[in-house]
Amino acid sequence: MANSELTNGSLKAYAQLLQSKQISSLELTQAFLQRIKQYNPSINAYIALDEDKTLAQARAADARIAAGSAAPLTGIPIAQKDIFCAKGWPTTCGSKMLANFVAPYDAHVISQFDAAGAVNLGKTNMDEFAMGSSNETSYFGGVKNPWSFDRVPGGSSGGSAAAVAARLCAAATGTDTGGSIRQPASLCGFTGLKPTYGVVSRFGMIAFASSLDQAGPMAKSAEDCALMMNVMAGFDERDSTSLDRAKEDYCRDLNKPLAGLKIGLPKEFFAEGLSAEVGQVIENAIAEYKKLGAEIVNISLPNTGLSIPVYYVLAPAEASSNLSRYDGVRYGHRAAEYTDLMDMYCKSRAEGFGAEVKRRILIGTYVLSAGYYDAYYLKAQQIRRLIAQDFVEAFKQCDVIMGPAAPSTAFKAGEKVDDPVAMYLQDIYTISTNLAGLPGMSVPAGFASSQDGPALPVGLQIIGNYFDEARMLNVAHQYQQVTDWHTLAPNLPEGKA
Amino acid sequence: MEWEVVIGLETHTQLQTVSKIFSGASVKYGAEPNTQACEVSLALPGVLPVLNKQAVECAIKFGLAINAEIAPRSVFARKNYFYPDLPKGYQISQFELPVVGKGAITIQVPAAGKQDAYEKVVNITRAHLEEDAGKSVHGAVEGMSGIDLNRAGTPLLEIVTEPDMRSAAEAVAYAKKLHELVQWIGICDGNMQEGSFRCDVNVSVRPKGSDKLGTRREIKNLNSFKFMTQAIEYETRWQIETLEDGGKIQQATVLFNPDTGETRAMRSKEEANDYRYFPDPDLLPLVITEQDKARVQANMPELPAAMKARLEAQFALSSYDASSLTASRDLADYFMAAIDAGAEPKQTANWVMGSLSAKLNSEDKDLSSSPISAQQLAQLLKRISDGTISNNAAKQVFEAMWLGEGEVDSIIAAKGLKQESDSGAIEAIIDEVLAANAAMVEEFKAGKEKAFNALVGQAMKASKGKANPAQVNDILKKKLQA
Numbered sequence: 001m002a003n004s005e006l007t008n009g010s011l012k013a014y015a016q017l018l019q020s021k022q023i024s025s026l027e028l029t030q031a032f033l034q035r036i037k038q039y040n041p042s043i044n045a046y047i048a049l050d051e052d053k054t055l056a057q058a059r060a061a062d063a064r065i066a067a068g069s070a071a072p073l074t075g076i077p078i079a080q081k082d083i084f085c086a087k088g089w090p091t092t093c094g095s096k097m098l099a100n101f102v103a104p105y106d107a108h109v110i111s112q113f114d115a116a117g118a119v120n121l122g123k124t125n126m127d128e129f130a131m132g133s134s135n136e137t138s139y140f141g142g143v144k145n146p147w148s149f150d151r152v153p154g155g156s157s158g159g160s161a162a163a164v165a166a167r168l169c170a171a172a173t174g175t176d177t178g179g180s181i182r183q184p185a186s187l188c189g190f191t192g193l194k195p196t197y198g199v200v201s202r203f204g205m206i207a208f209a210s211s212l213d214q215a216g217p218m219a220k221s222a223e224d225c226a227l228m229m230n231v232m233a234g235f236d237e238r239d240s241t242s243l244d245r246a247k248e249d250y251c252r253d254l255n256k257p258l259a260g261l262k263i264g265l266p267k268e269f270f271a272e273g274l275s276a277e278v279g280q281v282i283e284n285a286i287a288e289y290k291k292l293g294a295e296i297v298n299i300s301l302p303n304t305g306l307s308i309p310v311y312y313v314l315a316p317a318e319a320s321s322n323l324s325r326y327d328g329v330r331y332g333h334r335a336a337e338y339t340d341l342m343d344m345y346c347k348s349r350a351e352g353f354g355a356e357v358k359r360r361i362l363i364g365t366y367v368l369s370a371g372y373y374d375a376y377y378l379k380a381q382q383i384r385r386l387i388a389q390d391f392v393e394a395f396k397q398c399d400v401i402m403g404p405a406a407p408s409t410a411f412k413a414g415e416k417v418d419d420p421v422a423m424y425l426q427d428i429y430t431i432s433t434n435l436a437g438l439p440g441m442s443v444p445a446g447f448a449s450s451q452d453g454p455a456l457p458v459g460l461q462i463i464g465n466y467f468d469e470a471r472m473l474n475v476a477h478q479y480q481q482v483t484d485w486h487t488l489a490p491n492l493p494e495g496k497a
Numbered sequence: 498m499e500w501e502v503v504i505g506l507e508t509h510t511q512l513q514t515v516s517k518i519f520s521g522a523s524v525k526y527g528a529e530p531n532t533q534a535c536e537v538s539l540a541l542p543g544v545l546p547v548l549n550k551q552a553v554e555c556a557i558k559f560g561l562a563i564n565a566e567i568a569p570r571s572v573f574a575r576k577n578y579f580y581p582d583l584p585k586g587y588q589i590s591q592f593e594l595p596v597v598g599k600g601a602i603t604i605q606v607p608a609a610g611k612q613d614a615y616e617k618v619v620n621i622t623r624a625h626l627e628e629d630a631g632k633s634v635h636g637a638v639e640g641m642s643g644i645d646l647n648r649a650g651t652p653l654l655e656i657v658t659e660p661d662m663r664s665a666a667e668a669v670a671y672a673k674k675l676h677e678l679v680q681w682i683g684i685c686d687g688n689m690q691e692g693s694f695r696c697d698v699n700v701s702v703r704p705k706g707s708d709k710l711g712t713r714r715e716i717k718n719l720n721s722f723k724f725m726t727q728a729i730e731y732e733t734r735w736q737i738e739t740l741e742d743g744g745k746i747q748q749a750t751v752l753f754n755p756d757t758g759e760t761r762a763m764r765s766k767e768e769a770n771d772y773r774y775f776p777d778p779d780l781l782p783l784v785i786t787e788q789d790k791a792r793v794q795a796n797m798p799e800l801p802a803a804m805k806a807r808l809e810a811q812f813a814l815s816s817y818d819a820s821s822l823t824a825s826r827d828l829a830d831y832f833m834a835a836i837d838a839g840a841e842p843k844q845t846a847n848w849v850m851g852s853l854s855a856k857l858n859s860e861d862k863d864l865s866s867s868p869i870s871a872q873q874l875a876q877l878l879k880r881i882s883d884g885t886i887s888n889n890a891a892k893q894v895f896e897a898m899w900l901g902e903g904e905v906d907s908i909i910a911a912k913g914l915k916q917e918s919d920s921g922a923i924e925a926i927i928d929e930v931l932a933a934n935a936a937m938v939e940e941f942k943a944g945k946e947k948a949f950n951a952l953v954g955q956a957m958k959a960s961k962g963k964a965n966p967a968q969v970n971d972i973l974k975k976k977l978q979a
Contacts, residue, residue, distance in 0.1 A: 084543075085541070085542060085543045091542065091543075093542065098542065101542065103541075103542075103543075104536070104541070105536050105541070107543055202543075202545060203543070203544070203545050204543040204544070205543055206542040206543045207542075207543070207779075209778075210778035210779050211778035237547065238545060238547060239545050239547075240545065240546065240547055240548065240779060240780050240781055241778075241779065241781065317775060318778055320577075320773075321575050321577050321586070321587050321773070321775070323586075324577060324579065324585060324586020324587055325540040325542070325584060325585045325586050327579060327581075327586060329581050329584075329644065330539055330540070330584060330644070331539075331541070341581065345579055365773065368577070368773035368774075368775055369771055369773060370771045370773075373773075373775070377775060
């Protein structure tokens, strides 16, 4: 089997190959490491690799397979977003502040993959502290969109996104605070799921905005995402917001027919701001669902327009407090020279944080300050409840909600870095689900041509009701049985051979 | 002008839990620096707080003990500020919705000067759960400051009063009462030296009769009742003098210097932080149900006031005795253990508050380190009741036991303290005494009552103190009346 075929398989196919011993985890892992060596220098998807650690895990997986105790993901190489603490690995969160930090413990997500026997290929690039929609705020440099190297992969899970799209991993983890799994999934043409808030433990996942952050899978297909969810989801007493629910099999409903499925289309998702080309791709996808027997219901989410302002009060407020621990006292960056304590704080934080992080710390500090708290933070919390209520009403009329995941295809690197509001609008369709705590996913639905470049991937967003991940995966999987958008991979320019 | 001082207290009580309030790290005092600092105590990236249920039980216990409202839903909030001993850059506390609401504590203010002792009700505004900070260590390494995070995350219950106290004596009476209460219900070890019980005292003064509060200054971190008295008295004098000199009081935080006996402003409120409180998104609201309260109530010890009433009713003790015995949990437990071991209540009360307390005081010991256990004391008192030894001999046995010379009966035997209770032998002694003291017998018969006591004394002396005094009395009376 050629290297490029070997790195293009589904998780189910890998599991069959591994467990029937047609390939070893070591071979599979080496194939990915080889491809990473070839392409990562130009794409910059990974910011930490450790061949010894990775290969040791592959060997252990082979021993486990030989012993007959393999789990579905045993021996399969996974990329981990650098937001998850992994014992003995650099864990930087894309920041200079943590450039020298090696985690002494494992995040829940990491230990779940370890227990499943998966192989950690490395840590992926990301926007600094997950603040960004283009991966351009990373201290470790931008990431190329594998479909067009002059474009951004989206963010904040840009490294994981590029790694999945470029087949530099079998699947990857991401986190989504306002769209950081779904927007890059849309821009890079693969399947990404943000679960219901509380389904995946946040323990060991570096906090951006605690009430919004949620980890999820980034993979080639809905079926792969379901297999990833089977590993990632589950109650963890170390996270007080983790939900104590029975373990579920996210694959259980994949093959259910969709006849009678009610799909809600919110008019606010098809209004001004959506590129016509993207809108057309989404309409085509809806037409496909009609063929599968789904009914279309026109709905409204009237407070959608408030989601960005509400988010940019609440997320920075929480972030300003969450990032206070990076003070140069115990770990992380400390200024080389300082005159006193205050000077040490100021210099260490001024040097350690990038511009976007500083912007959000300032916004967050402002909205929590005495005299402004009621007008900003409290008001935003009230509107957050209205936004959630919109969805409660909507789900009385439909089973799932569909629309675009992002307003446009991948934009050019540098295009929006000086216009934060334009950048923030990238998440216009995704943010409201984080505010409501609902699950959402992005599924490849086609390509939109752009005036100044090649045709680029477009993601269809599927929003489900609370804990409806299995149904959403079913809805996506059935679409992927009759379309092949999710199987298309970019032709990468010659990498380092 | 006559002035009135107005005082309110904020007390940080360290809760007696096994682990920290938001992590499993140990809270043991005195360990090597940073050996009790887990990932959560260090505020490593990615860690999350998980609330310690034992700390919540302590809060419920306190609420029940002061008959307070216990919030069915309270909220943890972040208090944001930068300090090296505060690893997260915020303290998890409770702000708008505390776990314990309004309650009250009745205090006894001791007599002083012309003022008789009196009781007073101090209203509690609230009590809330929060985490302690670590400690900065200066000088351990030359030219450097160190941080010890062992204490970071230790559970605290901060108890806040209304400005109800009107003198240092009242403030100290309240602090002592609270100190006893939190130990009584087992939520705090009360160790002030180790910082388990720390008081911040808000002091203001106003013209007597005014109902407007003056500007207050807060005396931070008083860790002894003696310092509290000195600090409040100094601060009150300073504020009155300042106002009488035409000055103004600036709201401020002050520290008490035990060496000079003075208070000194640490920072004025203008420089105070804006703490940017907001609900901690990492923690769910704390929900306490009626069942939770009932479960804690079922494990509550009898409270001091209830026990005092019971001691009066059950054992016919005086109000004074019952009050003294319930002044601390240790004392009450000791008393009850002696009763359970068969000692007579009134006699036990006398000994516990008499000889035992005096001895403990003179050697600066706690009941917990008393060399004589409640069971040993009960055994000693039984030997008095059953006539084996006299009260005087009992005091010698007590001293010997204190010095660790053995058990009651072996000491009585070794020292030959057993009293003579054989009536035949006592009769013989009395006959001898009567024969040798005919003059006294005559005086008695002539109506001089005192002569009787002298004859008893002679008989006791003749028996070398071992004759049972009650029997001597009886036999002597019979013989003289014969």
